[in-house]
Amino acid sequence: IELASAPYIEMLLQWLKCGSVDDPFNEFVVMSDSSIDMVEKLRKSGYVMDGDEWNSMFTINEENVVQHLISSFGSSSSEELSQLVLQTGKYWNAVRQCQSSLVKEIREEEEDDDSSPRSQLNSGSMALAQFIRRANQRSSASLIQLMVQDFKLMDTLNTFKRYFLLYQGDFFVHFLDAAEDELLQELSDVSRGRVQNWLSLSVQLTDADQDETWPGLKRDKDVHHDASMGGPLSPDGIRCEFALQSVVDHLDEIHAAGGGIGTSNARTPSRQGYEATKGLIGVEAFMLDFPVVPFPTSLVFSKRVMKSYQLIFRHLFFAKHVERRLVGIWLDHQLLREFGSLRAALGPTYCLRQRMLHFLQNLVYFMMFEVIQPNWLKMETTISAFVAEACEQENKQSKTLDDILDVHNEFLRSTLKQCLLTNRDLIRTLTKLMTTCLLFSDQMKRFIEKTGLDEDKAAIATCRRRNQRSFEEDDSPRRRKSLRSSLKASKKQRDERLAQQTNRVEREVSSDSYRRMIARFGDVFNSNLKEFMDQLVSDSINKDHMHLANLCTRLDYNGYLSRSIQY
Numbered sequence: 001i002e003l004a005s006a007p008y009i010e011m012l013l014q015w016l017k018c019g020s021v022d023d024p025f026n027e028f029v030v031m032s033d034s035s036i037d038m039v040e041k042l043r044k045s046g047y048v049m050d051g052d053e054w055n056s057m058f059t060i061n062e063e064n065v066v067q068h069l070i071s072s073f074g075s076s077s078s079e080e081l082s083q084l085v086l087q088t089g090k091y092w093n094a095v096r097q098c099q100s101s102l103v104k105e106i107r108e109e110e111e112d113d114d115s116s117p118r119s120q121l122n123s124g125s126m127a128l129a130q131f132i133r134r135a136n137q138r139s140s141a142s143l144i145q146l147m148v149q150d151f152k153l154m155d156t157l158n159t160f161k162r163y164f165l166l167y168q169g170d171f172f173v174h175f176l177d178a179a180e181d182e183l184l185q186e187l188s189d190v191s192r193g194r195v196q197n198w199l200s201l202s203v204q205l206t207d208a209d210q211d212e213t214w215p216g217l218k219r220d221k222d223v224h225h226d227a228s229m230g231g232p233l234s235p236d237g238i239r240c241e242f243a244l245q246s247v248v249d250h251l252d253e254i255h256a257a258g259g260g261i262g263t264s265n266a267r268t269p270s271r272q273g274y275e276a277t278k279g280l281i282g283v284e285a286f287m288l289d290f291p292v293v294p295f296p297t298s299l300v301f302s303k304r305v306m307k308s309y310q311l312i313f314r315h316l317f318f319a320k321h322v323e324r325r326l327v328g329i330w331l332d333h334q335l336l337r338e339f340g341s342l343r344a345a346l347g348p349t350y351c352l353r354q355r356m357l358h359f360l361q362n363l364v365y366f367m368m369f370e371v372i373q374p375n376w377l378k379m380e381t382t383i384s385a386f387v388a389e390a391c392e393q394e395n396k397q398s399k400t401l402d403d404i405l406d407v408h409n410e411f412l413r414s415t416l417k418q419c420l421l422t423n424r425d426l427i428r429t430l431t432k433l434m435t436t437c438l439l440f441s442d443q444m445k446r447f448i449e450k451t452g453l454d455e456d457k458a459a460i461a462t463c464r465r466r467n468q469r470s471f472e473e474d475d476s477p478r479r480r481k482s483l484r485s486s487l488k489a490s491k492k493q494r495d496e497r498l499a500q501q502t503n504r505v506e507r508e509v510s511s512d513s514y515r516r517m518i519a520r521f522g523d524v525f526n527s528n529l530k531e532f533m534d535q536l537v538s539d540s541i542n543k544d545h546m547h548l549a550n551l552c553t554r555l556d557y558n559g560y561l562s563r564s565i566q567y
Contacts, residue, residue, distance in 0.1 A: 015085070016135040019092030021058075030086055031061045051302030051405075054295075058090055081129075084136050091139035091401065094296050098146055140400040143296070144390040147401070151297050155232035157380070157408075160301070163238060164288055164309040165372055166316050168206050175202040176324060183282035187242060190282040196240050199288075203235045233290060233297060242285040247314055247421075248428050255424055283321050287314050299401065300408060308412040315421055316367060322434045323360040325441040329353055332448045339502050345509045348518050353444070355564070356437045356525065362554050363430075370550060371418040379411040418547040423539065429532045436528055440521050447514075451504050526564075533561070 011028045014020055021032045060082045147153045162168040176183075178198040182190055243250065287310045293301050301309075330353065336346060386399035386407070420426045508514055533556070540548035556562050 012085070015089040015092075016132065016139075017092065019089045019094070019096055019139075021089070026061070029061055029082055030089060031059050032057065050293075051299040052304055054090070054094065054299060058086060058093070060086055081132075084132055087400065087402065088132065088136040088139045091136075091143045094299065094401075095139070095143055095146060097295055098150075136400075137398060141390045141398065143401050144387055144404070147296055147300075148387050151294075152232035153297070153300065154380070154383070156297060156301070157383075159233055159235055160309060161376060162206075163203070163235060164313045165376075166313070166320060166368075167372075171202055171206040172317075172320060174205050175199060176321065178202065180283075180321075183286055185282055187280045187282055187285050190242065192240065192242070195282070195286070199238065199240050200236070203238055207235050233293065233301075237290055237292070239289050239291055241287050241289040241310075242282065243280075243287060243310075243314065244285070246280060246284060246431075247311070247318070248424075248431055250311065251421065251424050251427060284314075284318060286317065300405060305409070305412065308416060311421060312372075312412075312415060312419060315419060315427075316364075319360065319364050319367070319434065322437050322441075323357070323364055326353065326357045326360055326437060329441050329444045330357060332444065335448070336505065339505055341502065342506055342509060345506070348522065349444075349509075352440070352518060352522050352525065356440065359433070359529065359555065360437060363551075366551050366554050367419050370554070371547065372415055375411050375415050375418070379407055382407045426532065426535050426539070429528060429535060433525070433528045433532060436521065436525050440525075443517060443521070447508065451501070451508055529561075 008027065011021070011023055014022060015028070015030060021028060021030055023030075023032070163171060166172055175198060178201070179195050182194055182198075245253070289310065290301070290306065293306075333346075333350065333353065336342065339346075383404055386404055389398045390400070416422055420430060533552070536548055536552050536555075539545055540552055
């Protein structure tokens with residue numbers, strides 16, 4: 001038996017200690033879809049293997065599982081044994097592909113290990129099972145150590161949080177201050193080169209202060225950083241991309257692929273009205289991307305995972321953009337405070353703007369601080385505990401890289417769900433609400449431009465600065481007397497200008513077209529908000545979704561919203 005099993009044991013030893021397969025006759029428990037030599041050639045040529053490709057590169061050949069070892073694992077099936085053997089070799093294979101100084105140390109430690117299944121086979125299947133367990137523990141600990149210490153997994157996760165989850169607030173402000181006008185154009189008219197330039201500049205501006213804000217991410221900015229040789233992903237590698245379909249259409253496509261209705265099905269009137277009226281603009285399609293994620297970081301941030309981060313980013317970015325536009329309208333409305341006689345006429349406008357702003361601010365707060373932050377802290381704590389367990393060689397039940405991947409994927413699944421991105425009906429209604437808010441912001445901007453209030457304010461500020469400069473340059477009694485006369489003339493001009501402004505604004509807000517416009521926006525917003533709240537309450541009760549109940553409470557904490565829309 002010992003001689004007959006020698007070839008199989010040799011293959012098992014090579015797999016468990018090196019992560020390579022030499023099985024010309026397809027006799028081993030692990031099948032390789034791609035030869036190791038080919039993988040090495042691809043790595044040397046600059047090809048970066050994706051995590052999904054790595055997971056599918058090796059599979060189990062159930063026919064070649066050694067059945068007499070199954071009892072050693074206390075299992076009635078071959079699943080536990082085969083998965084343990086597969087996992088061990090895959091981890092060593094991943095370690096071999098890494099370009100890091102730690103890899104050499106790990107290989108030397110394995111070469112110094114004299115334990116071998118050749119001698120342990122004669123001691124019975126239990127000894128071989130223990131050898132496989134120890135090999136699995138060493139391979140898992142080595143790969144986790146490599147990813148955490150050399151490739152700074154936690155720092156890379158923080159980079160994704162700062163930019164893809166928009167926790168770096170000054171990045172969002174810097175970027176939109178520069179690129180907002182460009183992103184408000186039709187997608188075909190957006191200059192990607194300009195947007196990328198502003199994106200890179202915004203990342204550099206925010207990354208310059210990272211040593212104070214994020215102490216764990218310190219790095220030498222004078223040295224070019226290559227993440228493939230170790231270290232975290234650098235924010236300098238972030239690139240802009242533009243999706244070819246809206247978030248709603250993208251979710252419909254995912255739902256159709258999972259067996260739901262396709263997007264070619266008959267559309268409801270509301271869906272047709274909001275999805276077919278115009279093409280995408282830049283701000284709706286904009287998203288971030290890391291074009292190249294080096295191995296083994298790509299095991300955690302595979303293309304599938306990247307798409308989840310991009311979907312969350314698009315949702316957050318658009319919601320924060322709408323909030324920003326409404327805040328801009330609030331600032332414009334501060335120009336109207338001195339028109340005391342017009343407060344009653346402008347009351348419906350102020351009320352509608354504030355209701356929209358209340359909705360968007362609470363929605364953004366809910367997603368950022370009641371969904372993403374708790375989920376992130378839970379994931380971060382769990383991964384840190386798993387890493388600590390994996391580094392304890394004495395711990396026989398230590399966690400593996402697959403456990404870390406499961407925790408990270410669960411974070412993305414729960415975040416997508418709680419941010420409403422798995423509920424097609426809710427996200428469609430929410431899109432209509434935010435679109436209504438954007439259209440209202442556009443109309444208010446045109447109103448301010450038409451009345452010329454911003455130009456008058458700029459002229460008054462210029463006159464004040466000129467008088468102040470004149471007073472500082474010449475403080476003589478004669479000059480002070482002249483300045484007093486000038487100030488009186490300026491005050492008279494200001495009063496005349498204020499009277500003219502009041503007449504212009506009153507003429508606008510008293511017109512039937514303005515009143516109809518505000519009333520129409522109010523009706524549409526109320527209708528969409530009622531539809532959204534109806535769906536939110538129904539799903540929170542019928543589907544027992546606690547996160548939806550939390551959002552209901554935040555949006556309608558005192559019952560005012562329910563009463564205002566006759567809910």
